[in-house]
Amino acid sequence: xxxxxxxxxxxxxxxxxxxxxxxxxxxxxxxxxxxxxxxxxxxxxxxxxxxxxxxxxxxxxxxxxxxxxxxxxxxxxxxxxxxxxxxxxxxxxxxxxxxxxxxxxxxxxxxxxxxxxxxxxxxxxxxxxxxxxxxxxxxxxxxxxxxxxxxxxxxxxxxxxxxxxxxxxxxxxxxxxxxxxxxxxxxxxxxxxxxxxxxxxxxxxxxxxxx
Amino acid sequence: xxxxxxxxxxxxxxxxxxxxxxxxxxxxxxxxxxxxxxxxxxxxxxxxxxxxxxxxxxxxxxxxxxxxxxxxxxxxxxxxxxxxxxxxxxxxxxxxxxxxxxxxxxxxxxxxxxxxxxxxxxxxxxxxxxxxxxxxxxxxxxxxxxxxxxxxxxxxxxxxxxxxxxxxxxxxxxxxxxxxxxxxxxxxxxxxxxxxxxxxxxxxxxxxxxx
DNA sequence: ACGCATACCGACCGTATGGTATGTTATTTT
DNA sequence: AAAATAACATACCATACGGTCGGTATGCGT
Numbered sequence: 001x002x003x004x005x006x007x008x009x010x011x012x013x014x015x016x017x018x019x020x021x022x023x024x025x026x027x028x029x030x031x032x033x034x035x036x037x038x039x040x041x042x043x044x045x046x047x048x049x050x051x052x053x054x055x056x057x058x059x060x061x062x063x064x065x066x067x068x069x070x071x072x073x074x075x076x077x078x079x080x081x082x083x084x085x086x087x088x089x090x091x092x093x094x095x096x097x098x099x100x101x102x103x104x105x106x107x108x109x110x111x112x113x114x115x116x117x118x119x120x121x122x123x124x125x126x127x128x129x130x131x132x133x134x135x136x137x138x139x140x141x142x143x144x145x146x147x148x149x150x151x152x153x154x155x156x157x158x159x160x161x162x163x164x165x166x167x168x169x170x171x172x173x174x175x176x177x178x179x180x181x182x183x184x185x186x187x188x189x190x191x192x193x194x195x196x197x198x199x200x201x202x203x204x205x206x207x208x209x210x211x
Numbered sequence: 212x213x214x215x216x217x218x219x220x221x222x223x224x225x226x227x228x229x230x231x232x233x234x235x236x237x238x239x240x241x242x243x244x245x246x247x248x249x250x251x252x253x254x255x256x257x258x259x260x261x262x263x264x265x266x267x268x269x270x271x272x273x274x275x276x277x278x279x280x281x282x283x284x285x286x287x288x289x290x291x292x293x294x295x296x297x298x299x300x301x302x303x304x305x306x307x308x309x310x311x312x313x314x315x316x317x318x319x320x321x322x323x324x325x326x327x328x329x330x331x332x333x334x335x336x337x338x339x340x341x342x343x344x345x346x347x348x349x350x351x352x353x354x355x356x357x358x359x360x361x362x363x364x365x366x367x368x369x370x371x372x373x374x375x376x377x378x379x380x381x382x383x384x385x386x387x388x389x390x391x392x393x394x395x396x397x398x399x400x401x402x403x404x405x406x407x408x409x410x411x412x413x414x415x416x417x418x419x420x421x422x
Numbered sequence: 423a424c425g426c427a428t429a430c431c432g433a434c435c436g437t438a439t440g441g442t443a444t445g446t447t448a449t450t451t452t
Numbered sequence: 453a454a455a456a457t458a459a460c461a462t463a464c465c466a467t468a469c470g471g472t473c474g475g476t477a478t479g480c481g482t
Contacts, residue, residue: 011448011459030330032243036440047441048461057440107333114388118326119241121391122318132392159408163401166389170402174385177325178377180332181343190374191381194409197370201412225430247470258471259431268470 015053017043022064028107031061031119031127058124061116065130068112069137076141087148088203092196094142098172099192102185109185110176139165153203164202171195226264228254233275239318242272242330242338269335272327276341279323280348287352298359299414303407305353309383310403313396320396321387350376364414375413382406 021042025034036057040050054060081093102109117131139162146161175188232253236245247268251261265271292304313320328342350373357372386399 014460028333030241030243030334032241033330033334035438037438046461049459051441052459052461113392115329117392118329118388119244121394122239123241123244128392128394135389135392159405164405166398167402167405170382170385170389170398170405172385173388174381174383177329177384177388178346178381181324181328181339181346183332183339187377187381191378194370194375194378194381198405198409198412201409223429246468248468257431259473260429262471263428263430 014043014045014049018045018050018053018060019064019067022060023068023112024107026064027110027112027115031116036060058127061120061124061127062130065113065116065127065134069130069134072134073138073141076138087145087152088199090145091142091149092199094145095168095192095196095199098168099189099196102175102179102188102192104185106176106180106183106185110180111173114173114176135169136166139169142168149203155203157202159202164199168195225254225256225260229256229261229264229271230275230278233271234279234323235318237275238321238323238326242327247271269338272331272335272338273341276324276327276338276345280341280345283345284349284352287349298356298363299410301356302353302360303410305356306379306403306407306410309379310400310407313386313390313399313403315396317387317391317394317396321391322384325384325387346380347377350380353379360414366414368413370413375410379406 018039021039022034025038025042029038036047036050039060040047050060054063079097081097082090084090084093113131113134117128117135120127120131142165143161146164149155150161171191171194175191178191179185179188229250232250233245236249236253240249247258247261250271251258261271265274290308292308293301295301295304324342324345328339328346331338331342353376354372357375360366361372382402382405383399386402389402390396390399
């Protein structure tokens with residue numbers, strides 16, 4: 001009987017439960033509108049536990065962005081879009097995958113670090129920088145495929161792999177903004193279709209594509 | 212001597228000064244992090260004046276989004292990109308104009324209703340809807356040119372003028388998110404270059420463009 | 423001159439907030 | 453087993469917040 005205590009709500013994982021609560025609540029309400037008490041209630045921990053694990057609310061923001069970076073990079077590494085052997089096919093599979101996971105509640109498919117960066121860019125530089133690390137760390141995972149596709153197709157146009165990788169995130173982040181404004185995930189998927197078409201155009205400038 | 216009162220700070224325009232303060236401060240700090248006192252100080256009015264003009268902070272949010280819609284639509288109507296007679300040239304001039312005005316401090320060129328919608332989409336539907344009216348009202352001004360360009364070029368691809376108009380806003384909104392995360396307006400301009408290239412590709416599928 | 427509406431003032435209120443101080447319990451170290 | 457430490461829990465605090473309220477000043481129609 002290793003846990004004979006009265007009601008003990010699983011000691012030792014309060015930190016992770018707080019980070020998960022932050023991930024979910026901040027995406028729905030924003031950082032400033034999310035109170036420490038909100039997070040404690042959702043994570044079923046006390047305020048003492050919160051300030052034991054995080055020096056301040058701002059420190060939690062940084063940790064939440066880092067946590068997002070870790071979990072999403074693991075998620076994308078395990079995602080099926082790495083299947084194709086051709087780098088361009090992988091890139092297009094990535095875009096298709098990003099489109100496919102835009103489903104259900106808006107707060108469930110949108111990006112924590114995008115909203116967090118937008119809200120804190122001027123008032124909390126350390127949170128902003130953690131968000132930037134997450135976003136641009138993710139774009140970096142696309143660059144090698146883009147560069148390989150560029151070279152295999154002999155593309156010499158005046159854009160770089162890094163800039164196209166960033167542009168995919170631009171479209172994804174913007175798609176979330178429009179979806180939120182209209183309360184309609186379809187608007188986000190629509191822009192990913194344009195992104196898909198753009199990428200195909202970049203690599204097949206002449207012919208019309210047939211998936 | 213029509214105004215012999217002690218120090219009277221220009222009676223009658225407190226409402227507009229509050230809306231201007233809201234426009235500037237909310238873009239920098241976000242809606243939730245902007246207090247009513249912040250706005251009153253910046254607008255140099257008292258709290259009494261604030262709640263005389265706005266029933267609540269949320270009502271100010273709606274009014275600020277409406278004010279943004281009015282001022283920006285006037286701004287874009289007066290902008291020089293309407294010069295070209297060809298509708299495609301006007302569309303490209305629009306994109307170039309959007310790129311050209313991305314300068315200076317981030318809070319000065321970014322979009323109020325984009326950040327506001329992202330922050331309030333779940334918690335304040337009336338603010339969100341006001342933001343949506345502003346965003347999609349603006350996209351509507353692009354649709355006629357896009358549709359005219361489509362027809363003059365005989366484009367029959369499977370995208371609509373409305374969806375391309377929305378996509379331009381997606382790219383612009385996303386560009387602001389990346390610029391904020393990286394504290395670098397150049398990232399926003401970079402994505403507008405991709406948008407420009409995409410539009411040219413859509414309307415000149417074969418040839419390489421020469422401005 | 424009078425009445426009235428609009429515009430504004432500034433003190434005040436109840437609550438929510440981020441944060442702290444101190445105590446208690448489990449876990450690891452020695 | 454003892455000591456040290458990490459992981460909580462609880463009560464509390466100062467302040468900041470959105471909002472209210474009674475009052476004042478100014479312009480305008482009559």
